[in-house]
Amino acid sequence: MTPADLRRDAIRVDLQLIADMIDPGARVLDVGCGQGILLDHLNHFKQVDGRGIELSMAGVRAAVAQGLSVIQGDADTDLKDYPDGAFDYVVLSQTLQATRNPRLVLRELLRIGRRAIVSFPNFGYWRVRSHLLLRGRMPVTKTLTYQWYDTPNIHFCTIADFTDLCREEGVRVERSMSLTADGRVSHGASGLLANWLSEQAVFLLRRD
């Protein structure tokens, strides 16, 4: 591998989980793609037709300057422009909790994509629970680094909450993965235990 390949290969574990769920050559929209780390990885290793939306202009500029197809836009307002079924996968990675209307965003993901991949920090994680329970303060952890007053994360949920929402919305969970703080991956993120032990979760969804 060239140094660029190595850099592309060494992405965060949660992003790698997402990448592993995507078929080669697929049409992919990454909503909240940041500087395009996942898109670059997918372009290179899965030869996808990849696009991105990113709220921060700095992220968009960095992504486009690398040759990625990324636009400045907002998950809450700009998904409505896309036609139905335009993508094989729509990815929402670590962004759901920052949207104003997560339910609507979830519907949009599954309208414009045949499948959606959603990852989010699990507010049911025991460290988060104990932070609130024992210290009586809003949790600040390795993945939840913001103070309550400056956080962009306005709609936290637990794995159980998210599973409930999927059921209410008639969304089928095709696969779910959970991720512990030390990077251990377990298949299936539906059980009670997963909700206690997982710091993050990744769901592969499709409309029933």
Added chain:
Amino acid sequence: MGEHLSKGAMTDGQGQTLDFATFPGHRLVLDAADPLPLDCGESLSGVTIAYQTYGRLNAERSNAILLCHALTGDHYVADEHPVTGKPGWWADLVGPGRIFDTDRYFLICSNVLGGCMGTTGPADINPATGRPWGLAFPVITIGDMVRAQVRLIDHLGIEKLFCVVGGSMGGMQALEWASRYPERVFAAAPIATAARHSAQNIAFAEVGRQAILTDPDFHEGDYALHGTKPDRGLAVARMAAHITYLSEAALHRKFGRNLQGRERFTYGFGADFQVQSYLRHQGSTFVDRFDANSYLYITRAMDYFDLAADHGGQLAQAFQGTPVRFCVISFTSDWLFPTAESRAVVHALNAVAANVSFVEIESDKGHDAFLLDEPEFHATLQGFLDGAADHRGLPRQTDRHGLPRQTDRHGLPREKDAP
């Protein structure tokens, strides 16, 4: 021989007739038997297209980039301008190892139809009368300009352009190309532009045209026959337009309320302020290189541009099923073609799931930013072109060690690679 004499109305600042035959670049005279149809219903036969090229067309003819110039630009993208002696409008972006890498791409730029730097326009001789066209020249559109460019691309034997790039009116042409000839364009970069001229744009254009039309030296467009030039009107038009190319912040930074070569107000109407003196200079130098009738025709072409209206009011319809890769770029302080206009184009492209990048560059330099040293803009354009070229299968240029050539943030070759 007759070709350049037919441009008798264009004179330089000293009243000397411009001799286009001595200018750098190339000219194509279209077959008179195959006239160019125009949107207004008329047609033009024997159109001359003045153009310039940089770099070499590859064997597959797949590396051609068409650069489209703005309202008062011309095809001298990277040449010293034959009239003003100034560097070309994107001279810094063109060359080996630069954004428009002449080792990788074949660059083409033609003077627009209706222009005054060698391509057929209202200063030419109307074959029907033997006199300069003046206002008898048919009103042209952005679509007509692009139709003329298509003839040029055909003549050069290019089936599909790698990319069409343009700012402002050049961006309108890029959009028109992508919309009307999607199979002939691999990628398009419309910059600081819009899919339509807004009411405010039309209003500013009208002020400029009225200044020309009401100049006593205008003579209903037949000023060449009267041995005059509506220089005052054209200068005022340029001054008004020039303000729209800048921003309040840029004007303030450049001039503030500074006085011009004086300590106090003169309590008259002279150029007390530096900004006045600057604008007057812009106006007076412009008339030496631009034809007033061309100014009328080209601004009118911009007014008529409305891509959505051409497609039942739905801009997305202009791009239905498009295979073109787009990069839309706007600038934060551009109030002539504000970001909202670019965003409308992006929304339309999203609606057809087109491959589009969109970046708004932070700049306080106003509309003119696309012609200025804006490193983030240049990095964006470079990234887009590199990415598109990889998809098009155009080989990257390598340095003498066989490694990808390194460029700095301006797209210029790094020192160690410089020849």
